[in-house]
Amino acid sequence: MRKLVALPVLSADALSSVAYGPEALLVILVLGGAAGLAYSVPVALAIVFLMLAVGVSYRQTIRAYPHGGGSYIVATDNLGRVPGLMAAAGLMTDYILTVAVSVSSGMAAVTSALPWLADDVVPIGLLVIALLLAGNLRGVRQAGALFAAPTYAFIIAVLSLVVAGLYDASDRGFEPVPPPALPAVEGVGVLLVMRAFASGATAMTGIEAISNAVPAFQPVAWRNARTALTWMIGLLVVMFAGTIAVVHFSGVVPEAGETVLSQLARRTFGSGGMYVFIQAATALVLLLAANTAYNDFPRVLFLLARDDFAPRIFLRLGDRLAFSNGIIVLSVAAALVYAVFEGRTASLIPLYAVGVFLAFTLSQSGMVVHWWRGRERHWRKSLCFNAIGALLSAAVFVTAGITKFTQGAWLAILTVGVFLLVTTRIHRHYDTVREALRLHPQSIEIPGRTMSPRPDGDPSALPAAVVPPREQQDAEAETTPEEIRHLSVVAVDVLHQAGMRALAYAASLQQPVLVLHVSPSEEDAERFRESWLLWGGHLPLRIIISPYRAIVAPLISYIESLHHQRPDLTITVILPEIVVRHWWHRILHSCLAGRLRRALRPLPKIVVTTVPFHVQDFPG
Incomplete structure (x- = not known):
C-alpha cells in the first residue's frame, strides 16, 4: 500500500480511540468534582508524553523487524516462551475488546444523535458484530479509498472541532468556561489521578498495528512504515490533546446520555449538517477500527497454532482465503463481552488497559534485549528509547491492574493466567503426540507386493x-x-x-x-x-x-x-x-x-x- 492508503487503514484503531479515550479520562476525574477536573490537562500531558515515547519505541521495532514485529514474535524471540504467550494473551484480549469497545463507542455516537435508540444498543451492537463476522467470512479486505475514507473523514471532523473550539476560546482570551456544579463523590488524590491516567491511556490502543504490517507497505517498506507511524503518532497527539483542550475551555463534562464529542460538536456547530457529519464520521471510523481486529486476531491465533500453542484448526484458511475459525472465535468472544457489559464503554475500559499495556511492556522489553544482544549500529540510542517505552508501559499496566482491579481488571488478569495454562497444556499435548508418532528404524514396513499404478503415478x-x-x-x-x-x-x-x-x-x-x-x-x-x-x-x-x-x-x-x-x-x-x-x-x-x-x-x-x-x- 501507498502511505496515503496505509496510514488511514492501519491507523483506524489508534485514531478512533480519540472518540472514547479523553472521555474515559474525564469520567474518572469528574468523580472528584471541579477539583478533579482541574487535573485533566496535566494528566493529558502525561498521556501525550507516553504516546510519544511508545511511538518512538515502535519506530525502533520496525527497524529491527522489517518483516513485521508483533508483540508475540518480539517477546518470544527475545524473552522466551512464557513472556511470548503473555504478550499473545494481552494482544488477543486487546483485539476482543477492540471490537466490543469500538462497537459500544460507535453506538454511543449514534444514540447521542438519535437518543430514541438508546434502549436498543445491545441488540443493534450484536447485529453490527454479526455483520462484521459475515463480511470477514466472505473475505472483505481493508484496501483502497473505501476503507481510507472513514478515517480521513474522522480526522477532518475532529480537527475541525478542535480548531473551531480553540477559535471560540480565543474570543474569550482563552478563559475557561466554569463547569456546572459537580458534587465530589471521591476525594482528589493520587489514586484518582492514577485511575484517570490509566483510563485515558486507552487512547493509545492500536499503535502497534503499523509495526505488525510492515510488509504491506510499498518499498522501501520499513522506511515507509516508520514515516506512516510518525504521522499516526503526530495526528493522535494533536487530536487527543486538542480534544482535551477544547473540553477544558468549554466547560463540558461527561453526561450519561451523550458523548463528550457530541456535546462539543453540538455546542460548536449546532445540530446541523456539520454535527451530523462529525457523528457519522465517528461511528464509521469506530466500525472500521472494530474491523481491524479481524485481520490481527486470527493471525495471532495462526502463529500460536503454528508453534503448537493453539488447536491446529486455526492454521486453516477458509474458501475465501480468510482464517475463518479465528474470525468466528473473535466474533463470539466480542459479542459475549459486549452483551455481558450491556454495551457500556465505561464498563469495558478497565479491561482494555490491562491487555494493551501488557503487550506493549513485553514487546518493548523484548526490544531492549534485542539491542543488547545484537549491538548493531546506533544500538545504544535504540535501547534507550525502547527501555523508556517499556518502563512507561509497565507503569501504566501496573497502575491499571491495581487501581481498576475491582472494576474489571481482575477479569483481564485472570484471562491471561487461564490463557497461559491452556496454551502450555496444549503444547504439552502436542509434544506427547509428536513423540508417540515419531518414526524410528523399526517403523512399520510397507509390503512390497501390491498392485499399484506405474512408477510415474499416472x-x-x-x-x-x-x-x-x-x-x-x-x-x-x-x-x-x-x-x-x-x-x-x-x-x-x-x-x-x-x-x-x-x-x-x-x-x-x-x-x-x-x-x-x-x-x-x-x-x-x-x-x-x-x-x-x-x-x-x-x-x-x-x-x-x-x-x-x-x-x-x-x-x-x-x-x-x-x-x-x-x-x-x-x-x-x-x-x-x-x-x-x-x-x-x-x-x-x-x-x-x-x-x-x-x-x-x-x-x-x-x-x-x-x-x-x-x-x-x-x-x-
Whole structure:
C-alpha cells in the first residue's frame, strides 16, 4: 500500500480511540468534582508524553523487524516462551475488546444523535458484530479509498472541532468556561489521578498495528512504515490533546446520555449538517477500527497454532482465503463481552488497559534485549528509547491492574493466567503426540507386493479390466465382489507412525494404491519428497501444491478428477486418524474425515475410511 492508503487503514484503531479515550479520562476525574477536573490537562500531558515515547519505541521495532514485529514474535524471540504467550494473551484480549469497545463507542455516537435508540444498543451492537463476522467470512479486505475514507473523514471532523473550539476560546482570551456544579463523590488524590491516567491511556490502543504490517507497505517498506507511524503518532497527539483542550475551555463534562464529542460538536456547530457529519464520521471510523481486529486476531491465533500453542484448526484458511475459525472465535468472544457489559464503554475500559499495556511492556522489553544482544549500529540510542517505552508501559499496566482491579481488571488478569495454562497444556499435548508418532528404524514396513499404478503415478495407467458400458458406470450396479475394481487413495500429511500405518493398511489390501500429499509451497513439497524417499518410496506419490494452506478443497478436486476419469473404479480414500484418550483432546486434531465424507457424498463409488492410531498414556 501507498502511505496515503496505509496510514488511514492501519491507523483506524489508534485514531478512533480519540472518540472514547479523553472521555474515559474525564469520567474518572469528574468523580472528584471541579477539583478533579482541574487535573485533566496535566494528566493529558502525561498521556501525550507516553504516546510519544511508545511511538518512538515502535519506530525502533520496525527497524529491527522489517518483516513485521508483533508483540508475540518480539517477546518470544527475545524473552522466551512464557513472556511470548503473555504478550499473545494481552494482544488477543486487546483485539476482543477492540471490537466490543469500538462497537459500544460507535453506538454511543449514534444514540447521542438519535437518543430514541438508546434502549436498543445491545441488540443493534450484536447485529453490527454479526455483520462484521459475515463480511470477514466472505473475505472483505481493508484496501483502497473505501476503507481510507472513514478515517480521513474522522480526522477532518475532529480537527475541525478542535480548531473551531480553540477559535471560540480565543474570543474569550482563552478563559475557561466554569463547569456546572459537580458534587465530589471521591476525594482528589493520587489514586484518582492514577485511575484517570490509566483510563485515558486507552487512547493509545492500536499503535502497534503499523509495526505488525510492515510488509504491506510499498518499498522501501520499513522506511515507509516508520514515516506512516510518525504521522499516526503526530495526528493522535494533536487530536487527543486538542480534544482535551477544547473540553477544558468549554466547560463540558461527561453526561450519561451523550458523548463528550457530541456535546462539543453540538455546542460548536449546532445540530446541523456539520454535527451530523462529525457523528457519522465517528461511528464509521469506530466500525472500521472494530474491523481491524479481524485481520490481527486470527493471525495471532495462526502463529500460536503454528508453534503448537493453539488447536491446529486455526492454521486453516477458509474458501475465501480468510482464517475463518479465528474470525468466528473473535466474533463470539466480542459479542459475549459486549452483551455481558450491556454495551457500556465505561464498563469495558478497565479491561482494555490491562491487555494493551501488557503487550506493549513485553514487546518493548523484548526490544531492549534485542539491542543488547545484537549491538548493531546506533544500538545504544535504540535501547534507550525502547527501555523508556517499556518502563512507561509497565507503569501504566501496573497502575491499571491495581487501581481498576475491582472494576474489571481482575477479569483481564485472570484471562491471561487461564490463557497461559491452556496454551502450555496444549503444547504439552502436542509434544506427547509428536513423540508417540515419531518414526524410528523399526517403523512399520510397507509390503512390497501390491498392485499399484506405474512408477510415474499416472492414474490412467491403473490395471484396466473390461470397462462396463457407459450407462452402467455410475449406477453402482456391482452386486458381486468380482465386479468391483478398486483404487485406494491414501491422504498423508506427515510421515509419522499413523501415516505409515495407513499406508501399510492400504498396501495390504493388494489393490492399486495412490498416495496424496498437500503442501503449502514447493519447499515443503521437496522436504516431504525427501522423507518419502527415505521412509517409503514403495508406492506412487502425487503432491498437490496449495499455497493458501487449504487441504480439503485440493483433495476433493483431485479425487473428483479421478472419479470422472475412471468412473468404473470404486475409490477408497484412506486417512490416518489419531485417537486420543480424552474428548477434550479431539478438538486439537483434524476432523478431515468428516469433512471429506460430507463433500464427497454426492459422488457415487467413493468410500472414505480411517485407520486409527491410538495414543496412550496421556498426562492429564
